[in-house]
Amino acid sequence: MDNAVHHRIHPLTIVIEAARFIGRFAFVIVILLVSRSAGGGFDAFELVLAALGVFSIAAATLRYMFTSYSLDSQNMIIRTGVVFRQKRTIPLARIQNVEIKRGVLHQMLGLSDLKIETAGGAEAEGDLSALTVAEAERLKDLLMRARHADAPVSSEAPPPPPQRQTVWIATAKDLLILGATENRAFVVIGIILAPLFFAPRISDDLVERFGSQMFQSVRGIGDDAWLIAIWATAGLLVFGWIASIVMTAVHYYGFALRYQEGQFQRRYGLFTTVESIVPLPRIQSLCIEAPLLRRLLGYVTIHAGLAGSIKLGEQQQATSALCLLVKSKDVAEYVRRVFPHLNMNDIEWLPVSRIAIRKGAFRFALFPTLALVGWVVYSGNNLLLLALIPILALAIWYGYARYRALGYTITDGFLITREGILYRKIHIAPHGKLQWLAVSQGPIQRRYRIADLDVGTAAVVGAQLGSPSIVDLELDKAENVQDFLSARVEASGLWMPDGV
């Protein structure tokens, strides 16, 4: 049965794999370098470096020699592993998305990294780390066509138009706004500050050399120290903000979303270019993300939850974004491209329980109040209790704002939920794609007979986007919705229209 031709991946894989290996041990090299420059008396540095180089090249070569793939009309077969041989068979019908990724090294060598995702596990099922650009393109087309050929197009999909149409393209202004309104600034600050905390621990010598100078200069400032600290913080914030814009622009450079024959094609990236194909029926849910700043400027971002793209960390955002920046009023139009039967302009939001106000206010006020009371007891200054007034006022405002932000609706074929004051998210999940439903109650919710309803789809988007959930709904309503949706799922049939 195994008469298909086995292809090797490109020989230059060795270079890329070796670079990856060395990258993994970069911290060892850095530590060795630091300890050497600090006069740690470690003489074998060159030896270690050479050993690492030889080892990584040898490992990469072995890996290359033992990796091969073949393709027949039903399956793609990938063999990997030096010690533990692995033969992975991926049925073409189960392929969820295909992605071509090109890092800087890939681009220099004229290679592509082909990733094949199925609905299963936590990582790309198939990862052919280096193919020639042409071969990767050929394989991608082949895989997607094979998947398409014997699969009936979902009833949800619009009649396939003959030509490729552009759905959304990022302009420089879009990327600027996107980066400026990203919730990423603090991460960047953390990255900048972290070395300052950890550097001294690497070598005592460094502390003596730089530390004493730093402390001296701080001491020299005297009373202005606070002012300097504030300026420094503000500076870091602005720097983090600019860095965030640059990072976003580099990451999403030239983002283009196109549509052709029932599938979306995405292409983006400046240094690392990514090209991925998303078949329309494989979209499990949509998430409309609107951080406060972006919302105030009248924009939102549309993400698609895809089965089989469970990647953690920064990559996550990359895999889920469908339209980076869309005018709020145009959302309905873009949503219709994915779910033709849904008109977002027509939906009527249903409110959750009004107890949500009380719960929100309570949750907001609890810790500041406890801290304040503790402070009053400790200092004996009763005037401090006046601070309770603004805290409680804020808490009540927060409770109302949170209540107004919460909402849900159940249309003919969709569950739509909304939450978040500062970071607003609207989740849209077709009934047919729901996998499980859970009603849960914490102690406070039990007291007031309210509950949360969470639903799961096969898509796993990042923790930031989360998944559809109705927060603080009356318990009996939540249970009714749960039973109703559960029965609807059963009625809407198999969740993958391509007959898995």
Add this chain to the structure above:
Amino acid sequence: MQSALDQQQPMLPLHPNVRWVWMFSSLISTFIFGGIIATAEILLSKNIPEWQIPMLLITAVYVMIFFPLAFVMPRLQFERWRYAIRPQDVLIEYGVIWRNRRCIPRLRIQHVDINSGPIDRMLGLVHMNVYTAGSMGPVVSIPGMTPEKAESIREELIGTKASNG
């Protein structure tokens, strides 16, 4: 909002022996963690004799809280635990402080596995895990079942799917 199921479906309790499973496992974990804390304290306070008594108090408090809980909680948990194999889905209800009601529509069941740990085996019980696509772990896990019962439920769940798909 109309509920589309027949409400007659009875919610079933777990096998009563599951209380012993829960009790034994929480006793074991109490003693293991208590032992670890005590050992750490003894090692830490070796050099500073004044710390010895306050530190051993931490262990004492830990054991005093968790030891009684090991006897009380299984009973409460058992009272709350209910499951039903309904025509359209598998439904479970559980939780003493945080309450949960979870369901998986039958068509979404990807696979069902039945497994039993050492304590389960001592008492002749198994637990049944139900998975959906894209879930990292089991979405529904029903403890305290007899092997025959679990086997028959699995047969029913997987069988239904095969005939409908």
